[in-house]
Amino acid sequence: MSGTILIVDGLATNRIVLKVKLSAAYFSVEQASTAADAVAAILRDKPQAVLMSGDLPDRDACELIRGIHALPGCDRLPVLVLSADRTPQVRIDLLRAGADDVMSKPCCDKTLLARLRSMARHAPVEADLDLTHDTAEALGFAEAQAGFAARGLIAALHSGAARDQALCRRLAQATSHRFETLRTGRTDLLTGLQVPPDVLLTFLPPGAGEPELVHLAELCSAPQTRQSRVLALIDPEDDALAAKVLDLGVHDIAAHDADPGEITLRLEKLLHAKQADDTQKARLRTGLHAAVTDPLTGLYNRRYALSQMARLIDSARSSGQTFAVMVADLDHFKAVNDTYGHAAGDQVLTRVAHALRDALRPGDSLSRIGGEEFLVLMPQSGIADARAMAKHLCQTVRDTAITLPGVQTPVTLTISIGAMVADPARQGATFEPEAMVAEADHALYAAKSGGRDMVTISHLSAA
Amino acid sequence: MSGTILIVDGLATNRIVLKVKLSAAYFSVEQASTAADAVAAILRDKPQAVLMSGDLPDRDACELIRGIHALPGCDRLPVLVLSADRTPQVRIDLLRAGADDVMSKPCCDKTLLARLRSMARHAPVEADLDLTHDTAEALGFAEAQAGFAARGLIAALHSGAARDQALCRRLAQATSHRFETLRTGRTDLLTGLQVPPDVLLTFLPPGAGEPELVHLAELCSAPQTRQSRVLALIDPEDDALAAKVLDLGVHDIAAHDADPGEITLRLEKLLHAKQADDTQKARLRTGLHAAVTDPLTGLYNRRYALSQMARLIDSARSSGQTFAVMVADLDHFKAVNDTYGHAAGDQVLTRVAHALRDALRPGDSLSRIGGEEFLVLMPQSGIADARAMAKHLCQTVRDTAITLPGVQTPVTLTISIGAMVADPARQGATFEPEAMVAEADHALYAAKSGGRDMVTISHLSAA
Numbered sequence: 001m002s003g004t005i006l007i008v009d010g011l012a013t014n015r016i017v018l019k020v021k022l023s024a025a026y027f028s029v030e031q032a033s034t035a036a037d038a039v040a041a042i043l044r045d046k047p048q049a050v051l052m053s054g055d056l057p058d059r060d061a062c063e064l065i066r067g068i069h070a071l072p073g074c075d076r077l078p079v080l081v082l083s084a085d086r087t088p089q090v091r092i093d094l095l096r097a098g099a100d101d102v103m104s105k106p107c108c109d110k111t112l113l114a115r116l117r118s119m120a121r122h123a124p125v126e127a128d129l130d131l132t133h134d135t136a137e138a139l140g141f142a143e144a145q146a147g148f149a150a151r152g153l154i155a156a157l158h159s160g161a162a163r164d165q166a167l168c169r170r171l172a173q174a175t176s177h178r179f180e181t182l183r184t185g186r187t188d189l190l191t192g193l194q195v196p197p198d199v200l201l202t203f204l205p206p207g208a209g210e211p212e213l214v215h216l217a218e219l220c221s222a223p224q225t226r227q228s229r230v231l232a233l234i235d236p237e238d239d240a241l242a243a244k245v246l247d248l249g250v251h252d253i254a255a256h257d258a259d260p261g262e263i264t265l266r267l268e269k270l271l272h273a274k275q276a277d278d279t280q281k282a283r284l285r286t287g288l289h290a291a292v293t294d295p296l297t298g299l300y301n302r303r304y305a306l307s308q309m310a311r312l313i314d315s316a317r318s319s320g321q322t323f324a325v326m327v328a329d330l331d332h333f334k335a336v337n338d339t340y341g342h343a344a345g346d347q348v349l350t351r352v353a354h355a356l357r358d359a360l361r362p363g364d365s366l367s368r369i370g371g372e373e374f375l376v377l378m379p380q381s382g383i384a385d386a387r388a389m390a391k392h393l394c395q396t397v398r399d400t401a402i403t404l405p406g407v408q409t410p411v412t413l414t415i416s417i418g419a420m421v422a423d424p425a426r427q428g429a430t431f432e433p434e435a436m437v438a439e440a441d442h443a444l445y446a447a448k449s450g451g452r453d454m455v456t457i458s459h460l461s462a463a
Numbered sequence: 464m465s466g467t468i469l470i471v472d473g474l475a476t477n478r479i480v481l482k483v484k485l486s487a488a489y490f491s492v493e494q495a496s497t498a499a500d501a502v503a504a505i506l507r508d509k510p511q512a513v514l515m516s517g518d519l520p521d522r523d524a525c526e527l528i529r530g531i532h533a534l535p536g537c538d539r540l541p542v543l544v545l546s547a548d549r550t551p552q553v554r555i556d557l558l559r560a561g562a563d564d565v566m567s568k569p570c571c572d573k574t575l576l577a578r579l580r581s582m583a584r585h586a587p588v589e590a591d592l593d594l595t596h597d598t599a600e601a602l603g604f605a606e607a608q609a610g611f612a613a614r615g616l617i618a619a620l621h622s623g624a625a626r627d628q629a630l631c632r633r634l635a636q637a638t639s640h641r642f643e644t645l646r647t648g649r650t651d652l653l654t655g656l657q658v659p660p661d662v663l664l665t666f667l668p669p670g671a672g673e674p675e676l677v678h679l680a681e682l683c684s685a686p687q688t689r690q691s692r693v694l695a696l697i698d699p700e701d702d703a704l705a706a707k708v709l710d711l712g713v714h715d716i717a718a719h720d721a722d723p724g725e726i727t728l729r730l731e732k733l734l735h736a737k738q739a740d741d742t743q744k745a746r747l748r749t750g751l752h753a754a755v756t757d758p759l760t761g762l763y764n765r766r767y768a769l770s771q772m773a774r775l776i777d778s779a780r781s782s783g784q785t786f787a788v789m790v791a792d793l794d795h796f797k798a799v800n801d802t803y804g805h806a807a808g809d810q811v812l813t814r815v816a817h818a819l820r821d822a823l824r825p826g827d828s829l830s831r832i833g834g835e836e837f838l839v840l841m842p843q844s845g846i847a848d849a850r851a852m853a854k855h856l857c858q859t860v861r862d863t864a865i866t867l868p869g870v871q872t873p874v875t876l877t878i879s880i881g882a883m884v885a886d887p888a889r890q891g892a893t894f895e896p897e898a899m900v901a902e903a904d905h906a907l908y909a910a911k912s913g914g915r916d917m918v919t920i921s922h923l924s925a926a
């Protein structure tokens with residue numbers, strides 16, 4: 001995200017006036033005079049937000065908004081419309097087309113700048129990570145979000161004024177999401193909700209001052225609502241208040257006398273944005289989990305094994321305790337693939353992997369570090385522990401009869417194991433993960449040459 | 464992060480008063496009366512921040528802070544100290560021990576609550592991701608950050624008052640980081656900096672009001688300083704201002720007449736926290752990249768290949784264009800491992816992988832989907848394209864002579880390839896990634912049985 005704001009307006013004077021205001025507030029600015037130029041500028045400059053006139057020379061504003069969000073990687077690019085038309089339906093159409101806000105011309109500079117600051121502050125979760133295109137694509141970040149969301153929770157927080165209550169009843173009817181109404185002034189207010197609300201609707205009374213603003217700031221950081229999107233309904237005449245509320249971290253504001261249809265739309269847009277962010281976070285978690293896991297067997301991968309060894313080395317250095325490293329390799333595994341096919345081979349690997357994992361002690365770990373090669377790490381273990389466990393693992397594999405689809409007789413395999421014990425007191429030994437794996441690997445070769453289905457302990461480790 | 468604040472104070476009345484204040488601001492609260500209880504509560508409740516008295520019955524406050532940060536996963540847990548002792552050296556000792564702030568007792572409730580909100584807002588980048596312990600550990604998130612940071616950039620922004628200039632000169636001398644001084648009131652102010660500052664120091668004049676606060680908000684969202692940590696020096700008597708400044712998104716505040724040693728320490732703590740966050744972001748990026756990459760060859764992995772196929776399928780469905788899927792498998796690769804060892808085998812795989820990648824057209828992609836098995840995806844390609852490319856790849860591998868350390872004659876291998884063409888118009892075919900790989904795999908088996916070093920195109924695709 002470049003931090004640039006793209007101004008789209010057919011009139012040069014409008015663009016110049018806006019550019020001066022935005023530059024004075026430290027924004028960098030690009031300009032476009034037509035919808036066609038705007039699309040080119042977005043692809044070229046990758047702006048952080050688009051600030052466009054509702055009245056363009058070459059294209060309908062709603063169409064342009066939809067066009068912008070269909071550009072690659074732009075489905076969540078914030079668009080702010082300055083519209084001369086105050087008709088509720090025009091505003092609703094623009095919001096429905098995907099505008100993040102519609103401000104009436106002439107608009108208050110303070111509120112406009114606060115709105116742009118708010119957009120920068122609430123950039124999507126992945127924007128700041130600067131993932132490469134390939135990585136983002138493979139993880140699904142580049143995919144457009146589904147238009148319709150799961151049922152969410154909207155919580156409205158009001159002081160009991162009859163007008164607010166009436167509005168809440170209308171909003172509750174208009175939305176397909178769960179809508180809970182809460183009274184302010186009770187400290188246990190939010191704990192009554194079973195789950196944190198996706199969206200919080202708050203009412204700021206006319207003449208709202210310090211106490212109301214502090215209350216809003218509290219809601220934005222309270223454990224129950226810290227992740228919620230907040231829409232504040234405010235007095236439309238109080239421009240300074242609008243700016244302050246946005247700078248406090250509120251996600252959206254609307255006039256308290258706005259069309260209920262507009263308020264509903266804003267609530268649902270906030271809810272969808274919240275769910276989209278939750279999805280992106282889940283993708284991040286899944287991606288990061290995948291970075292340390294073998295997809296076939298669900299075991300840890302080589303990357304994880306090496307990082308765990310680095311931690312074992314650190315703790316061995318400070319405690320003086322040894323740990324064991326074993327490399328286990330299935331015997332004649334290629335024959336399984338050649339005889340029964342790859343799919344059967346994958347099944348065999350998975351069964352053996354789980355049998356090995358179940359045979360280990362709590363605290364030991366198992367990773368798949370090659371095709372049919374596994375790494376066992378045993379913290380706080382010596383040669384006797386390693387030998388006993390290795391023999392136990394050989395026996396476990398020998399005892400695991402694997403039934404394959406379409407194959408009469410269950411398949412049984414054997415495994416060969418090479419082990420070494422990492423001892424910080426050992427003279428002359430390299431205390432590095434790769435060197436330890438190589439030493440265990442060397443012992444494994446001895447086990448393979450010795451006839452397979454057996455265990456070899458590295459002789460170095462007995463010195 | 465639970466959103467809970469842990470109060471540590473030997474006096475029950477103090478704890479009760481604080482608990483009432485915090486609860487009214489929607490925080491959930493746990494209590495401890497001794498340092499020993501505090502450690503137990505942190506391990507049990509995983510609080511979001513610790514609010515402790517500077518005067519504990521059983522342990523020195525500095526010692527407890529260091530002890531807290533040494534607990535597993537707690538090296539960045541925010542600690543706020545309420546201290547009755549206003550001596551500059553005591554404050555500096557507490558900050559140096561790791562306190563995020565030291566507030567003098569009796570402290571202003573507004574500022575205290577705003578500080579806690581600020582801590583929640585500026586939680587570390589990984590806190591909201593809720594990674595599992597294993598994933599976080601493997602990616603290095605759980606590792607304590609290095610105590611000393613690379614040289615960073617601190618930018619001070621002042622209006623030209625002689626007192627501020629004098630302070631800047633002292634601060635510039637006291638820090639080992641780059642220290643740039645800028646005059647406010649110039650709109651090109653920040654563009655003069657070659658790189659965005661890690662930390663921004665701003666001076667709020669006594670009686671600062673709306674314009675100064677808006678300027679601060681602008682700095683917190685400007686492209687050049689959006690990622691910077693901001694320390695604002697303010698009038699220590701103006702408690703309402705302190706709270707407002709923190710709620711605007713400023714990271715830290717100090718009295719403008721504070722000891723220069725304290726200001727330097729705060730600047731450097733902010734700089735270290737910024738660099739720690741940058742490191743975590745880099746780890747996230749690396750982790751996510753690793754999720755789609757094969758560590759040995761640097762090619763994409765199976766996960767990436769399948770997600771790219773899903774995208775190719777989508778675009779083939781809408782455009783009607785075919786694409787080619789090929790599975791390539793090195794012939795007799797096991798012999799290389801058996802003859803020359805695993806390390807040599809890895810070298811061979813990497814050399815072949817890169818030779819294959821260099822032989823493809825731009826837009827084609829290559830993934831390693833098994834030990835010696837590669838997947839080629841060719842967008843917008845038919846049978847003729849696939850056949851020509853497959854033959855070219857076989858020739859490329861045949862022509863790649865690989866020199867291994869300690870081996871006289873360069874090693875040469877061959878590769879077998881099975882190909883299929885995915886055609887959305889094809890009757891009866893499953894248009895799924897896994898089914899396509901299986902079909903190409905089936906063709907590969909025919910190439911292997913046919914004598915290896917050859918190409919088979921799936922017959923189904925010619926129908």
